[in-house]
Amino acid sequence: xxxxxxxxxxxxxxxxxxxxxxxxxxxxxxxxxxxxxxxxxxxxxxxxxxxxxxxxxxxxxxxxxxxxxxxxxxxxxxxxxxxxxxxxxxxxxxxxxxxxxxxxxxxxxxxxxxxxxxxxxxxxxxxxxxxxxxxxxxxxxxxxxxxxxxxxxxxxxxxxxxxxxxxxxxxxxxxxxxxxxxxxxxxxxxxxxxxxxxxxxxxxxxxxxxxxxxxxxxxxxxxxxxxxxxxxxxxxxxxxxxxxxxxx
Amino acid sequence: xxxxxxxxxxxxxxxxxxxxxxxxxxxxxxxxxxxxxxxxxxxxxxxxxxxxxxxxxxxxxxxxxxxxxxxxxxxxxxxxxxxxxxxxxxxxxxxxxxxxxxxxxxxxxxxxxxxxxxxxxxxxxxxxxxxxxxxxxxxxxxxxxxxxxxxxxxxxxxxxxxxxxxxxxxxxxxxxxxxxxxxxxxxxxxxxxxxxxxxxxxxxxxxxxxxxxxxxxxxxxxxxxxxxxxxxxxxxxxxxxxxxxxxxxxxxxxxxxxxxxxxxxxxxxxxxxxxxxxxxxxxxxxxxxxxxxxxxxxxxxxxxxxxxxxxxxxxxxxxxxxxxxxxxxxxxxxxxxxxxxxxxxxxxxxxxxxxxxxxxxxxxxxxxxxxxxxxxxxxxxxxxxxxxxxxxxxxxxxxxxxxxxxxxxxxxxxxxxxxxxxxxxxxxxxxxxxxxxxxxxxxxxxxxxxxxxxxxx
Ligand SMILES: Nc1ncnc2c1ncn2[C@@H]1O[C@H](COP(=O)(O)OP(=O)(O)O)[C@@H](O)[C@H]1O
Ligand SMILES: [Mg+2]
Numbered sequence: 001x002x003x004x005x006x007x008x009x010x011x012x013x014x015x016x017x018x019x020x021x022x023x024x025x026x027x028x029x030x031x032x033x034x035x036x037x038x039x040x041x042x043x044x045x046x047x048x049x050x051x052x053x054x055x056x057x058x059x060x061x062x063x064x065x066x067x068x069x070x071x072x073x074x075x076x077x078x079x080x081x082x083x084x085x086x087x088x089x090x091x092x093x094x095x096x097x098x099x100x101x102x103x104x105x106x107x108x109x110x111x112x113x114x115x116x117x118x119x120x121x122x123x124x125x126x127x128x129x130x131x132x133x134x135x136x137x138x139x140x141x142x143x144x145x146x147x148x149x150x151x152x153x154x155x156x157x158x159x160x161x162x163x164x165x166x167x168x169x170x171x172x173x174x175x176x177x178x179x180x181x182x183x184x185x186x187x188x189x190x191x192x193x194x195x196x197x198x199x200x201x202x203x204x205x206x207x208x209x210x211x212x213x214x215x216x217x218x219x220x221x222x223x224x225x226x227x228x229x230x231x232x233x234x235x236x237x238x239x240x241x242x243x244x245x246x247x248x
Numbered sequence: 249x250x251x252x253x254x255x256x257x258x259x260x261x262x263x264x265x266x267x268x269x270x271x272x273x274x275x276x277x278x279x280x281x282x283x284x285x286x287x288x289x290x291x292x293x294x295x296x297x298x299x300x301x302x303x304x305x306x307x308x309x310x311x312x313x314x315x316x317x318x319x320x321x322x323x324x325x326x327x328x329x330x331x332x333x334x335x336x337x338x339x340x341x342x343x344x345x346x347x348x349x350x351x352x353x354x355x356x357x358x359x360x361x362x363x364x365x366x367x368x369x370x371x372x373x374x375x376x377x378x379x380x381x382x383x384x385x386x387x388x389x390x391x392x393x394x395x396x397x398x399x400x401x402x403x404x405x406x407x408x409x410x411x412x413x414x415x416x417x418x419x420x421x422x423x424x425x426x427x428x429x430x431x432x433x434x435x436x437x438x439x440x441x442x443x444x445x446x447x448x449x450x451x452x453x454x455x456x457x458x459x460x461x462x463x464x465x466x467x468x469x470x471x472x473x474x475x476x477x478x479x480x481x482x483x484x485x486x487x488x489x490x491x492x493x494x495x496x497x498x499x500x501x502x503x504x505x506x507x508x509x510x511x512x513x514x515x516x517x518x519x520x521x522x523x524x525x526x527x528x529x530x531x532x533x534x535x536x537x538x539x540x541x542x543x544x545x546x547x548x549x550x551x552x553x554x555x556x557x558x559x560x561x562x563x564x565x566x567x568x569x570x571x572x573x574x575x576x577x578x579x580x581x582x583x584x585x586x587x588x589x590x591x592x593x594x595x596x597x598x599x600x601x602x603x604x605x606x607x608x609x610x611x612x613x614x615x616x617x618x619x620x621x622x623x624x625x626x627x628x629x630x631x632x633x634x635x636x637x638x639x640x641x642x643x644x645x646x647x648x649x650x651x652x653x654x655x656x657x658x659x660x661x662x663x664x665x666x667x668x669x670x671x672x673x674x675x676x677x678x679x680x681x682x683x684x685x686x687x688x689x690x691x692x693x694x695x696x697x698x699x700x701x702x703x704x705x
Contacts, residue, residue: 057603057699081607089604092702096600100264113605115250157604 002069004165004197005031005054010063012049023049025220027063033164034195036188038208041217047201048169050217054199055090055167056080067165085114089158091168095150097142097157103129104138107156114161128156132186148179155186166190168200172207180207249610258617265590269622272586275579276626276678277633283572284634284666284674285641290565292665297557306469307530307550309381310537312340312523315546330544332520340525343539345532348380351520353482355489358442358453359409361434366409368441369474370399371522372482381526383471388435388462396481398461399439402472406431430467434460443485448494456485490517530554576677580685583622587615587689595696602698615690616683623682627675634674638664 012024023046031037039047052058054065056072065072067087075083089110097106104125111121126138132152142150151171158166168187172180188210190196200207208214208228216224226233262269301307314332318325330336332351341349353372358365375391383390391400406429437460442453458477466472492500527533530551537549591598598611645663 052699057702058697077608081602081605081610084603085605092600096596096702098597098600100260109601110605112253113249113601113607113610117250118253118256161605 002066003030004033004035004068005029005199006066006069007054008064008066010050010053010065011061012046012053012058013061022220024053024060027222029215029222029225031197031199033197034191036191036198036210036212037200037215038211038213039199039201039215039217040203040205040208042203045217046220047203047217049220051167051169051199051201055088055165056083057090081113085110085161087163088165088167089161089163091151091154091158091166091171093170093173095142095147095154095174097150097153099142102139102141103134103145103153103156106142106153107160109157110161125156125160128160129153132156146179147174148176148182151175151179151183152186155183159190163196165197165199168198170202171200172202172204184210249606249613254610254613254617255621257614258621261590261594261614262618262621268586268589272579272582272622273626273629275582276576276623276681277630279572279576279579279681280627280630280674280678281634281637282575283569283677284631284670285637285664286568286572287565287670288634288638288664288666289641290561290568291667291670292663293564294557294561295665296663297561298554301550301553301557306526307554308527308533310525310527310533310540310547310549310551312336312525312540313546313548314519314521317541317544317546319541326544328544329546331516332523332545333516333518336545337520337523340523340536340540343536345528345536346525347528348377348382348526350374350377350381350524350526352522352524353479353486354521355482355486357485357489358444360440360442361406361409361437363413364409364411368405368408368439370441370482370485371474371476372479372486373476374479378476381524383476384465385462386465387432388460390462391476391478395461395478397456397458398477399458400462400464400476401431401434401460402464402469402474403430403467404472405475406434408473431460431463435463436460441485443488445491445494446489447492447496447499451494454488487517576681579626580681583619583682583685584689586622587619587686588692590618591615591689591693594693596702598693598696599698599700599702602696603702608694611696612690612694615693616686619686619690620679620682623678623680623685624675626682627678630678631671631674635666638666 007027007029010024010027010029011022014021014023025046027050039050041047049058053060056065056067056075059073072080072083098109101109104122107125107129108118108121111124112118129135129138132155134149134152134156137145137149137153142153145153151174155171166187171187172183175183184207187198187200191198200211202208212227212229214224214226214228215222216226221236221238223236223238224233225236298307312332314329316325316329334351337349337351340346350373355370355372357368357370359368360366373391375393375395379390385400386403388400391398438457439460441456441458443456444453445451464471464476495503525533525536527536533549533551534555537547537552541547601611641664642662
């Protein structure tokens with residue numbers, strides 16, 4: 001069986017003046033459907049860049065990303081929009097809601113791009129917002145809501161299309177402990193109940209507790225993968241190019 | 249993304265920055281108004297020029313007179329004179345774009361009408377052809393095949409008669425506008441023509457009574473000064489007037505001398521004096537006139553003078569339209585500026601929209617539509633105000649243009665005219681200006697990579 005996501009030799013370099021920064025270096029990884037993956041690492045280790053590459057938001061310098069066997073960095077920009085609408089959703093740290101739109105309008109937006117009429121898509125958006133506990137905030141603009149509420153709107157926007165894969169970049173980075181827990185519960189419920197695949201970037205070790213696997217990143221490279229279901233860890237020693245497995 | 253949503257998004261995005269949107273729209277508004285009002289003045293001018301030409305003579309009519317062909321621009325004559333006989337009439341009937349051909353004989357005779365004496369310019373025509381020329385009577389009836397001493401008179405014919413016993417009326421012949429009377433009073437009256445042989449002024453004139461059965465419509469047209477009678481009668485009277493058997497030997501010698509000098513052969517007395525041709529439209533009149541002129545006929549056509557008028561008004565319209573177009577062009581730079589600014593401000597939002605599934609096409613259409621909306625809104629407002637401004641201009645100019653050129657009794661022409669095509673053109677043009685101005689910014693927005701947009705924190 002082919003894995004849901006397969007990453008081969010993924011590298012991304014940036015040119016900053018005369019300097020070349022390698023944000024992601026030669027990453028190989030496979031992710032199965034229904035997995036909850038955490039990418040953990042210090043700031044600047046290349047987590048966000050890796051996530052963007054996997055999600056097809058950015059083109060790699062080298063290497064390939066396959067989703068369901070389709071090489072997504074070869075998909076034309078025109079077809080990419082459709083691919084995004086059908087398969088994936090993205091959750092940002094900064095929520096990124098449209099400030100002039102109400103909660104309902106924000107959540108309904110992906111359906112709008114899909115060509116669904118206003119009445120139908122807003123009905124769906126209302127139902128989802130109510131389910132997520134925002135039934136009283138349907139007509140509020142983002143500025144009229146707390147961070148936690150805004151992030152829940154942004155999660156609803158991500159879920160409205162029934163995506164197979166959810167990408168989240170530090171989704172709780174701006175939130176307090178209580179809101180963090182609520183957001184994490186919503187996301188994890190999606191994975192466990194609906195079989196959604198969740199790839200989440202964080203630098204907060206506490207959030208990785210329920211993850212199936214933790215990908216440890218440093219300086220653009222994966223140096224450890226911990227499978228919390230089996231307790232097995234794979235270490236990568238990049239200085240020698242060897243890799244060794246060890247049990248915890 | 250469906251079209252309705254594109255418009256909806258564009259609309260809500262446009263008015264996020266109300267002041268900026270309104271200022272940009274005002275630019276288009278002024279530009280549209282400039283172009284519409286300027287062109288409306290050009291069109292008004294053009295229409296009044298045409299109307300004043302038409303008030304003098306029908307543009308569709310080409311007149312063939314005796315004599316040699318001449319150039320309408322230089323007035324120079326050229327070629328040999330052509331005979332205006334039945335062969336010529338048949339040839340003209342065969343030309344395309346012609347609705348009627350009316351040959352005629354013409355005589356000028358002294359006449360008495362009641363106590364008044366005067367002069368009658370009498371044209372002999374075939375009644376059927378005469379009707380086909382689209383002449384109509386204001387009162388009375390048209391000529392029929394059975395008429396022989398019945399005539400029709402033009403509107404001004406009565407003014408060519410005056411009472412010799414009344415002094416100080418010499419000016420009557422010119423007809424001062426304040427004492428204009430019209431020929432309606434002549435209806436059913438008898439006019440006595442004084443047929444006088446050209447070569448024998450000593451003999452007493454032959455008295456020939458005729459009855460006015462109709463008065464022709466057209467107060468100031470060329471035909472307003474003529475009277476019309478059946479061709480056979482006029483031919484007979486004309487024969488008497490031109491009867492050369494009454495010539496003295498001296499006159500015969502003189503005539504021969506003149507003809508020698510003019511280099512022309514003697515004219516067949518059976519030839520018509522004039523052939524009038526009615527054409528389908530001005531364009532046909534112009535080609536018919538040119539064709540016949542090239543064949544050597546002496547042509548007079550109002551349509552010939554249209555060309556100069558048309559050229560002139562085209563230049564005026566181009567200049568006026570150009571001024572308006574520049575204004576609108578400046579407005580389009582305003583649109584482009586606004587769009588670039590708003591894309592710069594919304595870079596991040598555009599990135600997010602792409603991440604959540606907006607296609608390149610969607611983003612592009614949203615911004616194009618926004619620019620188009622600025623164009624259309626400005627265009628609609630500008631057009632609305634143009635109608636207002638046009639009404640005001642017409643009100644205050646009060647027939648400034650028409651009054652000078654058209655004859656009395658003509659309604660005052662409007663100086664500013666907005667035909668429906670101009671209104672439609674203005675709206676489409678304003679929208680297109682918006683689209684063109686928004687093209688580059690929209691392309692730029694659509695090309696934004698989603699991630700640089702998001703990273704741009
Ligand atoms: N667009 C870019 N241009 C230049 N350098 C970049 C760009 N994006 C990321 N980087 C660099 O790549 C490295 C990894 O960044 P990032 O993936 O954001 O790390 P993380 O998300 O783990 O904090 C950093 O050194 C960052 O400065
Ligand atoms: Mg990051």
